[in-house]
Amino acid sequence: MTAQLLFFYFGGMTVAGAIVAVASPNLVYSALALLLTFIHIAGIYVLLNAEFIAAVQIIVYAGAILVLYLFVLMLFNPEKEKLYLHRQYPVGIFLGVVVLCLMLFAAFKTEILGQEGSFTVEAVRSMGHTDAIGRVLYTDYIFPFEIASLILLVAMFGSILLAGRGRHLRKRGEAFDLSGGGTPPEGKPKRSDEVMVGR
């Protein structure tokens, strides 16, 4: 009974947060509504005895990714930007319908099949969720896990390459200015973003 009430609270807040995140005209409010959604999804994970996923959900999505979003929003002053990208409406609607269909399909399919493996609720409770997820992730699912880490590594290389190339071009531009009689580059202090990116 309590679990059901809590589920309706967490589920309702998740949906409400998601709606506000999409509909709010103020982008900072949208980001905060998304924060609400993330925290309540973590609550649903806790109800499912998945404490580890819940903690990681908050650390990764709420603690790191959304902070970066806010960071960017505050830097480029969203009030002046166009909020609804009208040209992308058809694409948005198409993708939305596809995702909705997928979700409905998945929801009804699992209800029918609802298969039970060796990790029942009792088994997970007795051995601890963190223990269970660690065992499965590093034995049965090691291949998908390694592929996921490889994809992240590629993304990391990509971002370093993009930032590094920008710096390279900037430096060349400065050298070009120098030949026209600019200030010598030796006395220039290092910019913080250059130090962050590394050599």
Place this chain on the structure above:
Amino acid sequence: MDLAIRIGIVLAEIAAVLGVVLTHVAYLTYMERKILSDMQDRLGPMEVGPHGLLQPLADGLKLFFKEDIIPTGANKIIFSAAPILVLIPALIGFAVVPFGRDSLVIGEFEITPYITDINVGILYILAFSSLGAYGVLLGGWASNSKYSLLGGLRSAAQVISYELPLGLSLVGPILLSGSLSMVTMTEAQGGGFWHWYVITQPIAFVIYMICAIAETNRLPFDLPEAESELVAGFFTEYSGMRFSFFFLAEYANMILVSCIAVVAFLGGWQAPFSFMEFVPPIVWFLAKVYFLLFFYIWLRATVPRLRFDQLMAFGWKVMLPLSLVNVLLTSIVKYFLNQM
């Protein structure tokens, strides 16, 4: 009825822990001022009460009765919510800290020396401490002031950069104890100080201490509130109670990171030698926490502030690789020890 009593006990425990923590926060400000003034060869607060002992009370009353100013052009809702968003994550982490060993048994009810022992204790604290950045970032943005905004942005960049090595440095003790629970972690370090993880994980301990200072925005990493460049950083526009919330959160965070360091590296409430176990465990816990707090204050009196690019370069180029190497070495050694 039974359930009602249980809920009552939990609420009473929460109230007790909050009360104790907030009292310690108040007297931590006094301790900081006294130690700093002693190191700088002056007296510090002396007027209110004997040796200025009632100074925190006087400061609290003053802040409570001050006028609450919201600057024009500020976003009122977010401006009011930001101090609460900073304070709640700072206080909520104390729910999983084990302060002592023995439970108090009254009839059939057991009062534990911690509010709850969830099996992802350390991750829980990390999760909520990462939410603390929101309050600072939003407070800086909602103030509609360039100093506040710069302070908020600096804080977000700093907290994200130092959260990674902080979390990775805690992986060492987690690997050695085989548990994420704070209670199990403390129990795994029993039987003399040579079992404490500060002995087996010295690099992780140093990384943790440095990152903890950066996470709590203390000197020498207090760039978000660098007074010589940004007036007061993200809380420039705050006054009265809202200002004091930021203040309380900073000191509560200091105590919280010290508590985690004590549990993860210094054996929690364990005594250093078995013949010293006649001293109550809570005394050992408090002594270790206050030693670390003294260390923070000592550092503030000694070390000058870093430049922002130095701070970022240090975080990404020194702390992160070091903590990754430490995780790798620890897991390899642990693996071979398990094989033997």
